[in-house]
Amino acid sequence: xxxxxxxxxxxxxxxxxxxxxxxxxxxxxxxxxxxxxxxxxxxxxxxxxxxxxxxxxxxxxxxxxxxxxxxxxxxxxxxxxxxxxxxxxxxxxxxxxxxxxxxxxxxxxxxxxxxxxxxxxxxxxxxxxxxxxxxxxxxxxxxxxxxxxxxxxxxxxxxxxxxxxxxxxxxxxxxxxxxxxxxxxxxxxxxxxxxxxxxxxxxxxxxxxxxxxxxxxxxxxxxxxxxxxxxxxxxxxxxxxxxxxxxxxxxxxxxxxxxxxxxx
Numbered sequence: 001x002x003x004x005x006x007x008x009x010x011x012x013x014x015x016x017x018x019x020x021x022x023x024x025x026x027x028x029x030x031x032x033x034x035x036x037x038x039x040x041x042x043x044x045x046x047x048x049x050x051x052x053x054x055x056x057x058x059x060x061x062x063x064x065x066x067x068x069x070x071x072x073x074x075x076x077x078x079x080x081x082x083x084x085x086x087x088x089x090x091x092x093x094x095x096x097x098x099x100x101x102x103x104x105x106x107x108x109x110x111x112x113x114x115x116x117x118x119x120x121x122x123x124x125x126x127x128x129x130x131x132x133x134x135x136x137x138x139x140x141x142x143x144x145x146x147x148x149x150x151x152x153x154x155x156x157x158x159x160x161x162x163x164x165x166x167x168x169x170x171x172x173x174x175x176x177x178x179x180x181x182x183x184x185x186x187x188x189x190x191x192x193x194x195x196x197x198x199x200x201x202x203x204x205x206x207x208x209x210x211x212x213x214x215x216x217x218x219x220x221x222x223x224x225x226x227x228x229x230x231x232x233x234x235x236x237x238x239x240x241x242x243x244x245x246x247x248x249x250x251x252x253x254x255x256x257x258x259x260x261x262x263x264x
Contacts (some may be wrong), residue, residue: 048160087110101114
């Protein structure tokens with residue numbers, strides 16, 4: 001990715017946000033006017049989706065898939081890169097059957113599974129709390145401080161809570177398919193294929209719900225290369241593969257070709 005392209009994309013996202021925040025500030029004195037409603041509800045949703053795409057892209061690229069000297073950030077990286085991508089859901093074991101399992105986060109054990117409802121709930125809450133830890137100081141609080149608009153701020157909070165829920169839920173459904181209604185939707189099928197490519201090449205498709213950052217920053221990838229298609233199952237095959245016990249042995253880390261992994 002070229003720095004100039006990243007800067008241009010970031011400026012575009014922040015420019016859209018700045019316009020909507022300015023309108024929210026202007027309508028703060030009468031937030032329930034027609035323009036106030038338009039800015040306070042649809043405008044807040046656009047702000048959360050666009051800012052969320054930027055934040056997610058940065059966190060996914062530089063924390064989830066980037067090693068760190070900071071212990072907490074390194075723990076997140078290990079759980080995601082080693083636990084989720086390499087150990088739990090490598091491209092040739094992209095889906096699992098049964099109840100939705102999670103990797104423990106208290107303490108972090110990238111090669112373990114919760115195995116019971118309470119630890120699963122704690123792991124889910126930890127993941128949700130991580131998203132809220134980004135949303136509160138970087139979206140919800142600034143929404144109020146910059147606009148003093150209760151409708152717009154409330155819209156941002158509600159949109160953020162819903163987006164974070166759907167982020168986790170859609171990701172769960174992708175890896176634990178069960179012929180749900182959501183799985184028949186065109187947008188879901190696109191995101192499923194989009195995410196599968198990311199499991200093969202961790203440097204692309206870093207956005208999940210809204211690939212806006214990928215589009216603007218040049219990391220959007222719509223199909224595998226011929227070499228990748230030879231190394232890994234097709235998307236259709238990956239979604240049909242039976243589950244198998246997770247094992248580190250013989251699993252190639254996503255983004256690393258089989259021949260390179262064998263040679264090393």
